Amino acid sequence: MSQINFGKTALRPEKAVIYVRVSSEDQVENYSLGTQEDICRKDARNRGFDVLQVFKEEGRSAKTINGRPTLIEMLEFCRKQKREIAAVIVYRLDRISRETADYLVIRRKLTECDIKLVSATEPTGNSPTEKFVETMLAGFAQMDNDVRGERSRNGLRARFQAGLAAYVPLGYINQNGYAIKDPATSDKIKEAWDLVATGTKTLREIADILTKQGVTQRQKGGPIRPQTINRLFHNKFYTGKVISKKYGQEVEGQHPAMITEELFYKVQAILDGRNTNISTPIMRRNQDNPDFPLRRIVRCKHCDSPLTGAWTQGKTKRYAYYFCPNRCSKSFSVDELNLATMDYLAQITPTVETLELFNTFLKKTYYQRISTLQKRREDADIELKKLYGTRQALIQKNLSGVYSDEMFKEQNKVLEEKIKDIQVTKNDELIGKYNLEDITNFIRSKFENLSQTFANSNLDQTRILLSSIFPSGLVWQDERYSNSEISPFYCIIIDFQPGCVPFGWGGGIRTPECWDQNPVPYRLATPHNQVAGNSKQL
Incomplete structure (x- = not known):
């Protein structure tokens, strides 16, 4: 308010402006703009004022001056037309402000311009008694506003303590103040939780899946974005809880849970990068090109850098090659490296x-x-x-x-x-x-022919397959694989060979027919956790 400069003026015709304001609550209480204006015009006639202009402000709170453009416009109008305006008439003093300090500032600025502030329904004036009563009325307006605010805050806290949320996320809808599952989206959101728990999909991929299924942003109706998915998967509301950062509390919600807390914390571990389970890889942003499935998996023997890939233009067509980023060796065609990988996998395929x-x-x-x-x-x-x-x-x-x-x-x-x-x-x-049974069938179908499994896998499946067998990656040297460490998990599978010495045991039943009675894993005479290289050079 300090930026508006009011100054003393001489006597001028008795004209006034009317300022009316209404909020949604006031409309319910029948304080409509029309009602206020009628009462103010009647009061202006009784006082002998001609109404110069009416300023109407709708849907604005009186808690602060900021955000009330019509009030600012009215004060600026008074400053420019101060020689003609004698009074500002309002329905009640709380139409100007419900904050006592703001009200007194506005009144002082008007007084500096010899403009009276008149209430059509309350006693106002310039005598000491009238000023005191006016200040008390402004104080009552602030107290009323503070009491309403306190009731509102208490109501919100009571609602929270009762397990009712003010906002419901995707997959739920608000029905009569209670959150219920949205029949159109809840199953799709639940499937998204199960999918992210596998650790095989990025947030962008899940966002694309939901968008294709017809799930959209709730407010704007646009496609689902990865940022929205990230917030969704960190929201404990889906476990049946209601969380308040303001109160620092968590309560049991009245809405039905969509997922278990076990699933929620598993997803948090995956998103935070704390999951070390090799069967559930941690999600990373997919920067791989399906044309180069072995990129960042195969490493150079000389500098230990992951091989990268690129297309080159020949005389008649384009060719795909892998190469070391430090140029430690020559480039290798994608087909050559793929065949070498299939041959390598064939050597370690269990019977x-x-x-x-x-x-x-x-x-x-x-x-x-x-x-x-x-x-x-x-x-x-x-x-x-x-x-x-x-x-x-x-x-x-x-x-x-x-x-x-x-x-x-x-x-x-x-x-x-x-x-x-x-x-x-x-x-x-x-x-x-x-x-x-599904697990054993999966092992049987995928590991009976690793070369064929590799050939039939897409980019993500290739990464999971090779990472589970070679956790440190594959090492490429002199046109063949060399000294690639095999994971202990896979070693357990390929070490099961009949007629060999049981690992960790000095004796035991060693025939396959007796495994149902006393199963003992077998170890090959030559360890498999270090494969020295291909038996034949490709």
Whole structure:
């Protein structure tokens, strides 16, 4: 307000301007612009004023001066027309402002210009008594505004404590104040959670999948973006919880959960890069070209840099090549490296008998571990129940004033970390979720012919296949693979060979027919975890 300069003026004709303001709440209380203007015009006639202009402001709050362009316009008009204007007439003083300090500033500026501020329904004037009453009325307006604000804040907090959210994310809709699953999108959002939990899709890929399924941004209706997906997968609302950053609390929501907390924390581990499970690779932005499936997987022997790829133009057509970025050796055609990879995989492909032995051992071990995993899950559930009880007690002490908000946030953060660690532990033991028969069939179909599996795989599948077998990548030297380390997981499979010495055992049953009674893994005389190179040079 200080930028508006008012000055003393001489006497002038008795003219006035009217300022009316209404918010959505005022319209409900029948303080419409038309009603205010009629009352102000009647008061102007009674006081002998001619109305020079009416300023109308709709849908604006009186809490602050900022954001009220019509009020600023009216004050500027008064400054320019100060020789003609004698008064500003309002329906009530709170139409000017509900903040006492702002009201007094506006009144002082008008007084400096010899312009009276007149209320059509309240006593106003320039005598000491009238000024005192006027200030008290302005104070009452602020108190009324503060009381409304406090009631609103208390209402919002009570709604939160009851487990009701002010905003519902994609997959839910608000029905009569309650969040329910959206029949059109909830199943698609649930599938997106399951998909990201596999660790094989980027956020952009999931966003594209949802967009193709017809899921759009809620407000603008545009395509789903990776930023939206990132926020979605960090929202605990989908677990049936309601979180408030303002209050630093988490409560049980009244809406139906879409996912389990185990799935939620698994996704957090994947997104945060904390997942070390080789069967669930951490998502990374896909910078690979399907024309060069081995790029960043195969490394140069001389400088250990990952090979890159590019197309070159020949006389009649284009050719695809891999090469070391440091130019340590010559380039190699994509077909040459692909054939070398297929030959290399053929050398380490387990026999059909080996796979059957391994699957038999896997089944027996699987069922033996079920009881252990079940016990761990039960222990985790007991610990979680204790932690949830501790957190609920902490919330009650915070609400009753025993713990300050700062102390509550500090202790709640410690509890949240403990809960998260236990949830991740529970999630890592989801072996019972999968069908054992499907797993053994998958191993049989994919590992019986690794060369064919490689040839039939797309870019993502190729990366997962080779990374699971060669976690440190493949090393290329002198037109062949050299000293590539095989993962311990795959070594277990290829070490199952009949008639060989059991690893870690001095004796035991060594015939395949006895595996159902006493399954023991076998080890080859020559270790497979280091493959010295191709038996033939390509």
